[in-house]
Amino acid sequence: MNDLKIPVTADIASAYEKIKPYVHKTPVLSSSLLNKMFSAELYFKCENFQKVGAFKFRGAANAVLSLSEEELSRGLVTHSSGNHAAALSLAAKMRGAKAYIVMPSNSPEVKKRAVAGYGAEIRYCEPNLRAREDTANEIIKETGAAFIHAYDNFNVICGQGTTGLELVWEYPDLDIVIGPVGGGGLMSGISIAVKGLSSDIKVYGAEPLGADDAYRSLKSGRHITHHKPDTIADGLLTTLSKRTFTILSENLDDIFTVTEESIIECMRLIWERMKIIVEPSSAVTLAVIAENPALFRNRKVGLVLSGGNVDLGNLPF
Amino acid sequence: MNDLKIPVTADIASAYEKIKPYVHKTPVLSSSLLNKMFSAELYFKCENFQKVGAFKFRGAANAVLSLSEEELSRGLVTHSSGNHAAALSLAAKMRGAKAYIVMPSNSPEVKKRAVAGYGAEIRYCEPNLRAREDTANEIIKETGAAFIHAYDNFNVICGQGTTGLELVWEYPDLDIVIGPVGGGGLMSGISIAVKGLSSDIKVYGAEPLGADDAYRSLKSGRHITHHKPDTIADGLLTTLSKRTFTILSENLDDIFTVTEESIIECMRLIWERMKIIVEPSSAVTLAVIAENPALFRNRKVGLVLSGGNVDLGNLPF
Numbered sequence: 001m002n003d004l005k006i007p008v009t010a011d012i013a014s015a016y017e018k019i020k021p022y023v024h025k026t027p028v029l030s031s032s033l034l035n036k037m038f039s040a041e042l043y044f045k046c047e048n049f050q051k052v053g054a055f056k057f058r059g060a061a062n063a064v065l066s067l068s069e070e071e072l073s074r075g076l077v078t079h080s081s082g083n084h085a086a087a088l089s090l091a092a093k094m095r096g097a098k099a100y101i102v103m104p105s106n107s108p109e110v111k112k113r114a115v116a117g118y119g120a121e122i123r124y125c126e127p128n129l130r131a132r133e134d135t136a137n138e139i140i141k142e143t144g145a146a147f148i149h150a151y152d153n154f155n156v157i158c159g160q161g162t163t164g165l166e167l168v169w170e171y172p173d174l175d176i177v178i179g180p181v182g183g184g185g186l187m188s189g190i191s192i193a194v195k196g197l198s199s200d201i202k203v204y205g206a207e208p209l210g211a212d213d214a215y216r217s218l219k220s221g222r223h224i225t226h227h228k229p230d231t232i233a234d235g236l237l238t239t240l241s242k243r244t245f246t247i248l249s250e251n252l253d254d255i256f257t258v259t260e261e262s263i264i265e266c267m268r269l270i271w272e273r274m275k276i277i278v279e280p281s282s283a284v285t286l287a288v289i290a291e292n293p294a295l296f297r298n299r300k301v302g303l304v305l306s307g308g309n310v311d312l313g314n315l316p317f
Numbered sequence: 318m319n320d321l322k323i324p325v326t327a328d329i330a331s332a333y334e335k336i337k338p339y340v341h342k343t344p345v346l347s348s349s350l351l352n353k354m355f356s357a358e359l360y361f362k363c364e365n366f367q368k369v370g371a372f373k374f375r376g377a378a379n380a381v382l383s384l385s386e387e388e389l390s391r392g393l394v395t396h397s398s399g400n401h402a403a404a405l406s407l408a409a410k411m412r413g414a415k416a417y418i419v420m421p422s423n424s425p426e427v428k429k430r431a432v433a434g435y436g437a438e439i440r441y442c443e444p445n446l447r448a449r450e451d452t453a454n455e456i457i458k459e460t461g462a463a464f465i466h467a468y469d470n471f472n473v474i475c476g477q478g479t480t481g482l483e484l485v486w487e488y489p490d491l492d493i494v495i496g497p498v499g500g501g502g503l504m505s506g507i508s509i510a511v512k513g514l515s516s517d518i519k520v521y522g523a524e525p526l527g528a529d530d531a532y533r534s535l536k537s538g539r540h541i542t543h544h545k546p547d548t549i550a551d552g553l554l555t556t557l558s559k560r561t562f563t564i565l566s567e568n569l570d571d572i573f574t575v576t577e578e579s580i581i582e583c584m585r586l587i588w589e590r591m592k593i594i595v596e597p598s599s600a601v602t603l604a605v606i607a608e609n610p611a612l613f614r615n616r617k618v619g620l621v622l623s624g625g626n627v628d629l630g631n632l633p634f
Contacts, residue, residue, distance in 0.1 A: 312632070312634055
């Protein structure tokens with residue numbers, strides 16, 4: 001795929017064919033209690049059940065499967081302390097390629113162990129973006145490894161978009177699809193997929209008020225990259241890239257911010273009522289409905305639960 | 318059904334036909350990570366996704382659906398502070414009947430709220446079995462309500478057994494089915510169902526070492542009712558009844574006890590690896606495998622996860 005051309009639904013369908021043998025087709029769950037509570041039909045797309053516990057494996061798998069054997073032989077590199085790091089490590093392992101993961105030295109032990117467990121080589125750096133990029137660049141110079149950005153990469157975006165294909169194929173009559181926005185890779189892919197399948201379905205983004213760069217960017221029409229995120233939703237700390245800003249500007253029908261209180265309350269609701277474990281970044285979707293009930297009343301809403309990787313020893317309730 | 322005649326598989330199939338429109342057909346989940354960890358094929362039957370968050374709704378529904386309109390008009394009564402209380406309340410509501418639930422006055426607020434939320438009338442009593450039975454008897458005298466014991470009742474046992482039917486219909490080539498034993502209603506029903514469908518499948522019980530009355534009863538051949546349970550698995554504090562002792566003596570291939578440490582560790586494993594919420598009573602099943610790995614190596618094992626009702630503010634990790 002030409003990396004300068006914005007993907008279309010067919011590109012996401014191609015990604016789906018490519019990654020299908022390797023990813024889980026995740027279930028879509030409902031809760032009659034939550035439906036009653038919000039007077040809406042809610043369909044939760046459970047990427048917390050995806051491999052590595054997050055949708056990130058779809059994008060990483062598509063990126064890795066799009067490389068030639070020759071490229072793979074030189075390895076893969078990314079900088080991430082989160083789900084993308086684990087996802088790329090597993091995707092690399094799956095194809096017998098070496099993965100170099102640049103992680104801030106202060107990353108939680110549990111994340112270091114997960115990445116190491118998939119056989120990746122970890123390179124530690126100072127906990128700032130500059131140090132991460134510099135360390136990744138050193139590895140590229142040294143090894144010729146292919147850099148796979150967590151979201152500013154069209155193959156990654158197409159992989160994430162397969163979440164939207166599966167959801168709308170299973171529930172074609174949704175009125176709304178809503179998902180979390182961090183760097184914007186997930187909702188870029190999903191919005192392309194959903195809009196391509198049905199122009200009737202509205203696609204909304206959900207963002208913590210404490211990390212509202214996408215909200216400010218999309219509402220102002222200017223790509224804002226400066227922000228100091230402060231939220232429990234640790235998967236949504238990153239800012240839009242030029243690619244994701246362009247796609248989301250075009251495709252999102254609206255974007256909403258939610259408070260930390262709503263995120264924690266909705267995370268607890270999902271745990272207690274649905275008996276599934278989701279990370280705070282997943283709960284921003286239900287939080288939008290909780291904060292704007294009239295907008296969703298009597299509507300069929302698909303909610304994308306991005307992942308379920310939480311530190312059980314450090315819960316907010 | 319004659320209450321003196323031990324049920325057979327056909328009775329459980331009848332129960333299934335009766336309750337099918339009202340219960341969830343719960344999913345059976347697998348985890349490649351757990352399979353690898355234990356060198357076995359593990360199939361988790363997820364009753365944590367059942368209505369009221371536990372298998373108990375199956376038995377309560379079958380009991381309520383087995384009563385005549387005339388009996389229902391006088392109401393239902395039980396004593397329970399746990400999942401059976403919520404299950405019977407919902408089953409009664411479903412048929413427009415009144416439920417009287419006798420609960421110890423020191424029951425957790427969350428359980429009182431759940432039962433009240435289903436429209437049941439709560440009668441509080443002192444926290445001991447004698448007071449519970451006396452209070453229930455007073456209600457019966459006063460109202461003529463039908464008493465539905467949590468497990469010493471063949472209609473309840475047949476309802477719980479439908480869990481086993483669903484599991485073995487979906488996975489007929491299991492080598493072993495293992496489930497938790499408290500009062501023994503669940504495993505009485507499941508063992509009848511499974512043995513009726515296939516005499517090749519072994520059926521094992523799992524019990525906390527701190528509440529091992531069933532282990533001691535079944536190993537000694539004498540029905541032991543005196544015990545002082547001390548375990549985090551709060552669904553498994555009760556003792557076998559004469560009915561469940563008789564059925565389990567006949568049907569269980571073996572019973573295992575597990576330590577509190579194993580229960581907590583396996584509960585955490587299920588939460589972290591499978592991203593689902595299960596209560597400690599569910600985790601005793603995986604704990605048996607963790608404590609006896611050689612017995613289960615390379616076997617196909619069905620594990621019954623009994624429920625997912627936990628106090629998120631009071632977790633053991």
